[in-house]
Amino acid sequence: MLARIYRPAKTAMQSGRAKTTAWILEFMPASARFIDPLMGWTGSTDMKGQVRLTFDxxxxxxxxxxxxxxxxxxxxxxxxxxxxxxxxxxxxxxxKQPWTH
Known part of the structure; x- marks a missing residue:
């Protein structure tokens, strides 16, 4: 199973670089998600998709x-x-330019 190691980008709601210094290891999806016919929830048989490890x-x-x-x-x-x-x-x-409304 293939994993992805990356450093996350800053979110659109922040102006600084908080929470962007850690490196994350995530597993790529092994199988496609499916929709439960009864409840309409999205499900998956891939349990490694829930694993997210952080490193300094x-x-x-x-x-x-x-x-x-x-x-x-x-x-x-x-x-x-x-x-x-x-x-x-x-x-x-x-x-350099005057401030206007």
Whole structure:
């Protein structure tokens, strides 16, 4: 079963990089999900899809996968520059464009 090792991106609801430093090992789905005809719930027979392991570093995650014989795909993170902005910058005197409504 193939696993994916990655570092999560920041959510759309946060401006900083909280909870994006840990590396995660997740198993790829082995079987398709199905819909229960009685209740309409989505189900699966794949129990490894519920496993999500977190590691402090990329090396720890790779070493764990190799030690346990887990085939894995490593996704390198794409870093975007962190632009720090403050509300007071909207009213600064050194703005290049005047602030308008």
């Amino acid at each position: 570093t990329q090396d720890e995650a790779v070493a764990y996968a190799e030690r346990h014989g887990i085939a894995f795909r490593l996704q390198e993170p794409q870093e975007a520059p962190l632009i720090l902005k403050a509300y007071a910058d909207n009213f600064a005197t050194h703005r």
